[in-house]
Amino acid sequence: MRDVYVVGIGITSFTRLDYPLAEIAAYPALQAMQDAGLDKVDHVYVANMGGGRVSNQTALGSAVVDHLCLWPVGAETIENGPASGASAIKTGAMAIASGMMDTVLVTGAERMNEVNSLEATDFVATLAHPMAERIYGVTLPALAGMFTRLYMERYGVTSRHLAMVAIKNHANACLNQFAHVQNKISMDGILDGKDASHNNPVIADPLRFFDICPVSDGGAAVILASAEVAKKLGKPLVKLAGFGQATDTHAVHEREDPTALTAVRLAADKAFKMAKLKPADVDVAELHDAFTILEIAESEEVGFFEKGKGHLALERGETALNGKLPINTSGGLKARGHAVGATGIAQAHEIVLQLRGDAKKRQVKDAKVGFTCNFGGFGNNVVCLAMVRE
Amino acid sequence: MNKQILGYKCKKCGHVQYPYHSRCKKCGHTEWRGFDIVFDTAPLPQDGKLLTFTHLYALPPDFEAVTVSFGIVELSDGHRITGQLKIEAPKIGMKVQGKVELVRQEGYTKHWGLVFYSAA
Structure with a gap:
């Protein structure tokens, strides 16, 4: 198996974008090609979830190749719900590792502003179990609300811990010009003050408005290459040293322990094993905080902290930008935004920036090892990536 | 008649699963009848x-x-x-x-x- 390197990156603002979906995918792709110094690639993978239903654009892979004038390279769309982005990176990495391709463009895009937020949430809920969950009106926030309540009951996590995640990630996003939500929030404003319940209403009890990520439009891209190509291009060498994926039952209630995110644990294990790394080696991580509770739970399942102790590490500031292990330096889904199909690639984008030393005001000092967790479904399809600066 | 939610009972090992999977979650068995996959059904308690x-x-x-x-x-x-x-x-x-x-x-x-x- 051959080594895989990330040689180019690109990203759009995560916000409201009034461009066709294929353009939102093409824009960061061009940036990434320029960044890599490549004019063409051997293959294209495009990550997206809502093209067919929300944007009336199926076969997005072909549409993106057309925008980029990259004919006749092969291309396809990778749809794996909110984990589409990292799934596409993993697929691209396998193409390079196998020796079939030397350069692969992986770009992801979503355009959710075509529908209002309730319709968007209902669309995302189509990934829930159709008979056992969705028919009841269960949405992703509802699943997260039930998960959070059990987590609180069992491990002593409180609304204050959840708010700390939001406050931290909003502060990080203020240092990221591409983030969707660039405003500082405070404990007083969202939990303690007299206007808190107005500013931060309950959405899926116990989850409040600021516990839930925004629905964003956006795109992100990476170029993957073989070692031989990467060394010729002369960019700082960031190796995609490990990737892992795991699945779990479709219906959340069917899991033996509904507070366990088993697929996160297994995907992370695989990624670390492949990279010959341990969780303790990681300098900076992007975890899929679609809901604040998920940053805490994932930080435990991937092995950074003991199960049930993640909120204590957060409390001690270990996951803050100046902490021992900064998590979601981009602002995370919570504040950088969640452009569903692009999210896993935006996570990788952030890690590459950090490992190259190009993250400016939010740079983690001497970051050499980075990690991402892209969480699909409600934890039923998870892809983790481990990256190393050489 | 009172409506009920049905569990799916494996024809081989008798394990009852809910929701439906196309084969038994416990023993992996699929019971074919022609082109159909068949399970016994059993109402779940409420x-x-x-x-x-x-x-x-x-x-x-x-x-x-x-x-x-x-x-x-x-x-x-x-x-x-x-x-x-x-x-x-x-x-x-x-x-x-x-x-x-x-x-x-x-x-x-x-x-x-x-x-x-x-x-x-």
């Missing part, structure tokens, strides 16, 4: 205890209610199920009794499912 719950205030657009409560219930035979709750102040661990009711109407499609009430 009483149990509440494992967790939420009150959702941002509902899919086809709902008219301001809020709907959902919960995961551990049924008296050990199966778990997700359903709606009609309980004023639910508590984890409380005893609940379910009833199959109309839970959602999307356009002309009606969905029936379990709604749980307090059994205390």
